[in-house]
Amino acid sequence: MVEVRRDGAFSVNSVGLNRETFPLSFSVREAADCWVVHATAAQAAELADILTDAAKDTVVVVDLETTSFLDDQYVQWKPSRIAAAQGVDCSTHDLGELAAGVVGLSEEVLVMRADDLPGFLDGWYPYELTMLGLAETPGADRLDEIALAVGTARHDRPVLPTLTGCCLWYSGHDDCYVWVEAGDGRVPLAVFGRLLTLLAGSALVTDALSVELSDPPEALVGAMLAESQQWVGTLGTVSPTTVTVSLSATSRPWRLAHPLPGRVDRTAVYDIVDATWHLA
Numbered sequence: 001m002v003e004v005r006r007d008g009a010f011s012v013n014s015v016g017l018n019r020e021t022f023p024l025s026f027s028v029r030e031a032a033d034c035w036v037v038h039a040t041a042a043q044a045a046e047l048a049d050i051l052t053d054a055a056k057d058t059v060v061v062v063d064l065e066t067t068s069f070l071d072d073q074y075v076q077w078k079p080s081r082i083a084a085a086q087g088v089d090c091s092t093h094d095l096g097e098l099a100a101g102v103v104g105l106s107e108e109v110l111v112m113r114a115d116d117l118p119g120f121l122d123g124w125y126p127y128e129l130t131m132l133g134l135a136e137t138p139g140a141d142r143l144d145e146i147a148l149a150v151g152t153a154r155h156d157r158p159v160l161p162t163l164t165g166c167c168l169w170y171s172g173h174d175d176c177y178v179w180v181e182a183g184d185g186r187v188p189l190a191v192f193g194r195l196l197t198l199l200a201g202s203a204l205v206t207d208a209l210s211v212e213l214s215d216p217p218e219a220l221v222g223a224m225l226a227e228s229q230q231w232v233g234t235l236g237t238v239s240p241t242t243v244t245v246s247l248s249a250t251s252r253p254w255r256l257a258h259p260l261p262g263r264v265d266r267t268a269v270y271d272i273v274d275a276t277w278h279l280a
Contacts, residue, residue, distance in 0.1 A: 001212040001275070002194065004201025009041035011202045013176050015256070022176070023260055024199045024233035024245065027253035028188040028225065032161040035188050037180040038253055039195060044129050044172045045121040046198055050190045052117045054168045054182050055133025059117050060143065061110040062150055063171075065128035079110045088112055088120045093143045102151040104130055104171075109143055125175045132160075133168030186218070193221045196233070196277070200243040200270045203235050213270065216277035223279070224266060230254075232261055233268070243270045244280070 005011075013022040026039045044051075051059075061079060069077040069085065077085075080092045090112035099105040112120065114133060130150075138146065142165075149162045160169045160181040169181040180191060193215045204211045224231065228249035236244035245268040248261035267280040 001214055002197050002201070003210050003212055004046075004198055004205060005210045006205040006208070008046060008198055008202060008205075009043045009176050010199050011205065013041050013174075021202070021235055023254065024195045024247075025231070025254035026192045026195060026233075027230045028192075029229060032158050034158055034160045034181050034183050035185055036158050037178065037182075037188050037191055039178040039180075039191060040254075041176045042172075042178050042191075042195060042198060043175045044126060044170070045118070045123075047170075047178070047191065047194060048118040048121050050187065050194060051131075051133070051168065051170055051180075052114045053190075054180075054184060054187045055114040055117070055131075056135040056167055057114055058134045058137050059110075059112050059114050059131050060134065060138065060146065061106075061112070061129070061131045062147065063104050063106050063128060063130035064110075064126055066124065066126045068124035068126070079106060079108050082124075083110055083112070083120060086120050086122065086124075088116045090116070090120075093140060095144070095147050098144060098147045098151065105147055105151055109147065111137065111143070126172065127174050129170070129172045129175075131170050132163060132166045133170075134166050136165075189218050189221045189225070190215075192225065192231075193218070196221075196245055196268055196270075199233060199235060199245055200268075203238045203243050204272070214275045214277070216268065220268075220277055220279060227266075234260060236264075236267060241272055243272065244268065245270075 022041045093109040099107045153159045171179040230250045232254045233245045233247040236246040246264040247266040249265045
């Protein structure tokens with residue numbers, strides 16, 4: 001079961017002056033032997049278990065910006081201090097001149113066990129977070145190589161193929177926008193399914209701090225991606241027994257400036273009583 005909180009990404013973010021519910025958007029493509037996902041809306045913590053599984057053994061945090069941890073002068077704490085406050089044991093690596101003036105790199109890199117990621121992200125909000133996953137713990141020279149690859153990456157192309165030995169790339173913006181690259185084709189299915197769960201759950205947390213829902217089965221998500229690799233979804237009808245999500249296949253990835261589609265191609269239905277999903 002997945003906990004959906006009242007302060008989740010779909011509840012916190014909105015669109016327009018009327019503060020309409022932020023839409024689900026999902027786009028996936030295969031490029032350079034990896035799967036590239038752009039999506040909304042999810043906080044890093046809401047995807048932590050998926051990212052943990054995809055990262056295999058080790059997570060390396062290369063960029064971190066937040067207003068959740070500030071000193072008396074309103075300066076952000078170092079990433080290592082944030083990890084210590086979260087009770088997470090990790091090692092650090094100072095990038096020095098490699099990070100100077102480079103967008104997307106913090107001066108201090110964190111290296112932690114992948115299964116410590118949920119605890120690291122629990123209860124606070126990074127408005128910028130970039131991390132990658134590896135199957136083994138990297139040494140100092142390897143971390144410098146990763147930083148150099150990140151700092152010189154062309155962001156109109158997949159980043160993961162430039163990071164030899166890495167199996168995951170995650171970049172989150174405003175704790176809402178999601179960019180994931182993975183070599184495992186199950187990761188896009190898991191992210192899309194989780195977005196459906198989070199959007200449906202956002203309709204049920206009005207009278208509670210959090211609710212628990214189940215993710216849709218992989219077969220349901222796979223059937224949708226076989227129809228289209230780009231979807232936009234909005235909340236449909238909500239009753240005491242069901243929540244529906246109205247989904248539209250699109251020809252291009254959704255962006256905030258784009259109008260929402262005026263048609264519904266698929267309806268995903270969550271049965272609250274049975275905690276199951278089906279397509280209407």
